Amino acid sequence: MTNRMQSEMEEADILQEIRDAGLNLGMPAGGYSDRILKRLQEEARNKRLKLPGKVRRPLFARRMIAVTVASAMLCAGIVGSGFVSPVMAAALRNIPVVGGLFQDVGKSGLKKASEAGLTTVPEQQDAQDEITITISEVAYDGIRLSMAIEREGAEGLNMVNRDRVEEHPAKGYLGYPEMYLGDTKIGYRTRTLNEIASTDQAGKVGFSDKILIAEFENLSRTDGGDIPDDFEMRVLIPVTGIEQPYEFVIPVKKMLNGITLSPEKSQSNDEFAYTVQKVILTPAMTKLIVDTKGFAPDAGPLPKGHKLSAVHFEIINEQGEGVEQEYTTFEHGLPPVMSHSEETYAPFDQRPKKLIIKPYAFIIGSDWLPVLDENGNDSKVYYDDLELKIDVKL
Incomplete structure (x- = not known):
C-alpha cells in the first residue's frame, strides 16, 4: 500500500x-x-x-x-x-472534493458560503411522470433562504413560465415552493425564482433548462413562533402538468456570526437626505436598509438628453475595500421623492471594523440606462459631503 x-x-x-x-x-x-x-x-x-x-x-x-x-x-x-x-x-x-452547485451558479455570497462549508447539500430527489426534481443545495443566513433546484426530463423548456401562459402551459414549469416546519407553514416577505443565464453551443445567450435558485427573505411562522437555527423543512414544489407537487424534507442550518447594526444615522444637504436604519452582515451577504428623501443633488451641466438617476449607495470598509451590489434598478421617469429600500451586496471577506456609506448617482441617457465613460464603465457622480461612517460594534 x-x-x-x-x-x-x-x-x-x-x-x-x-x-x-x-x-x-x-x-x-x-x-x-x-x-x-x-x-x-x-x-x-x-x-x-x-x-x-x-x-x-x-x-x-x-x-x-x-x-x-x-x-x-x-x-x-x-x-x-x-x-x-x-x-x-x-x-x-490531493483529490478535489466536489462542491455544491452554488459554487458554479450562485451569487458571489452563495459561492463563498458554499466554499466555506456553510451550506447543506441534501440532494433530495422526487420523480413523477418522467420529470425529476432535485433540491441540491440550501443556504440560510437568518435573513435569506436559498435553494438550488435541478430539473431533468424537460430539456429545452425554461425553468419558469416567463411568458405567463395561463391556459394549458407546457409540462415542466416550476412554481414557487411552499415550505413547512412540521405542520406549520413558513411565510416570507419576498420571494424570487432566479433563472441561470447560459449559452448554447452556438453562443446564443439564454437561460438554463436544468437549474434555478429559489430565494426567500425574512422567514416567519404562520403560528407566530420562532424559526429555529437548525431544523428540518418540508418543501412542496408545484410543476405544471403534474397533478401532485413534488415533496422533499431537507435539513436547514443557519449560518453563524451574522450581526445586525441599527445605527439610525443620517446625512443630508439642501437637496437630499438619507437615514441608514440597519446594516446586516452575514457570511452570505451585506444588506443596507435606508430611507431617502429628495433627488440626486445637482452635479453641474450634463450633456443634452442626460439626467441623474436616483441616489444609490456603495459600501466600503476601513481599508477602502468595497462589496459588489447584487443588482441595481433604474426608473423610467423621475425617481420617487421619498423611498424606503433594502439594498443587497456581496459579503465582506472579513468582518469590517468600520463601514463607509458612499452615495452616488448614475448619469442616465435617453434609453434610461447609465451612460458609459471612456473606459466602458457606468458613469457616476459621487457626493463626498454625504458620506456616512458607521462603527461595527458587537
Missing part, C-alpha cells in the same frame, strides 16, 4: 481503510462504507447537471469512487484522525 500511487488504489483497498477507520472511530462495522457504496450507486444512476455551452470531461468509475470517498471521509473527520494510512490521507487530500 505504501508504494502505490493514488491512481493505482483499488476500490477494495479504499473501502477496507474506511471500514478500519470507522471501527476505530466507533462507527458500526460496514455501516459507513455501505452508505458510501449506496451513494456511489446513486451517483452512477443520476445524470448530473450539464449547463449548455460547457463541456465536462467524463470521469472514470475509479475517479468517482475516490472523489466520493474523499468527500465522505473529510466530512466525517476521518482524514487527519490518525486512523488511515499516511499514503491514503495524502491521496485523499
Whole structure:
C-alpha cells in the first residue's frame, strides 16, 4: 500500500481503510462504507447537471469512487484522525472534493458560503411522470433562504413560465415552493425564482433548462413562533402538468456570526437626505436598509438628453475595500421623492471594523440606462459631503 500511487488504489483497498477507520472511530462495522457504496450507486444512476455551452470531461468509475470517498471521509473527520494510512490521507487530500452547485451558479455570497462549508447539500430527489426534481443545495443566513433546484426530463423548456401562459402551459414549469416546519407553514416577505443565464453551443445567450435558485427573505411562522437555527423543512414544489407537487424534507442550518447594526444615522444637504436604519452582515451577504428623501443633488451641466438617476449607495470598509451590489434598478421617469429600500451586496471577506456609506448617482441617457465613460464603465457622480461612517460594534 505504501508504494502505490493514488491512481493505482483499488476500490477494495479504499473501502477496507474506511471500514478500519470507522471501527476505530466507533462507527458500526460496514455501516459507513455501505452508505458510501449506496451513494456511489446513486451517483452512477443520476445524470448530473450539464449547463449548455460547457463541456465536462467524463470521469472514470475509479475517479468517482475516490472523489466520493474523499468527500465522505473529510466530512466525517476521518482524514487527519490518525486512523488511515499516511499514503491514503495524502491521496485523499490531493483529490478535489466536489462542491455544491452554488459554487458554479450562485451569487458571489452563495459561492463563498458554499466554499466555506456553510451550506447543506441534501440532494433530495422526487420523480413523477418522467420529470425529476432535485433540491441540491440550501443556504440560510437568518435573513435569506436559498435553494438550488435541478430539473431533468424537460430539456429545452425554461425553468419558469416567463411568458405567463395561463391556459394549458407546457409540462415542466416550476412554481414557487411552499415550505413547512412540521405542520406549520413558513411565510416570507419576498420571494424570487432566479433563472441561470447560459449559452448554447452556438453562443446564443439564454437561460438554463436544468437549474434555478429559489430565494426567500425574512422567514416567519404562520403560528407566530420562532424559526429555529437548525431544523428540518418540508418543501412542496408545484410543476405544471403534474397533478401532485413534488415533496422533499431537507435539513436547514443557519449560518453563524451574522450581526445586525441599527445605527439610525443620517446625512443630508439642501437637496437630499438619507437615514441608514440597519446594516446586516452575514457570511452570505451585506444588506443596507435606508430611507431617502429628495433627488440626486445637482452635479453641474450634463450633456443634452442626460439626467441623474436616483441616489444609490456603495459600501466600503476601513481599508477602502468595497462589496459588489447584487443588482441595481433604474426608473423610467423621475425617481420617487421619498423611498424606503433594502439594498443587497456581496459579503465582506472579513468582518469590517468600520463601514463607509458612499452615495452616488448614475448619469442616465435617453434609453434610461447609465451612460458609459471612456473606459466602458457606468458613469457616476459621487457626493463626498454625504458620506456616512458607521462603527461595527458587537
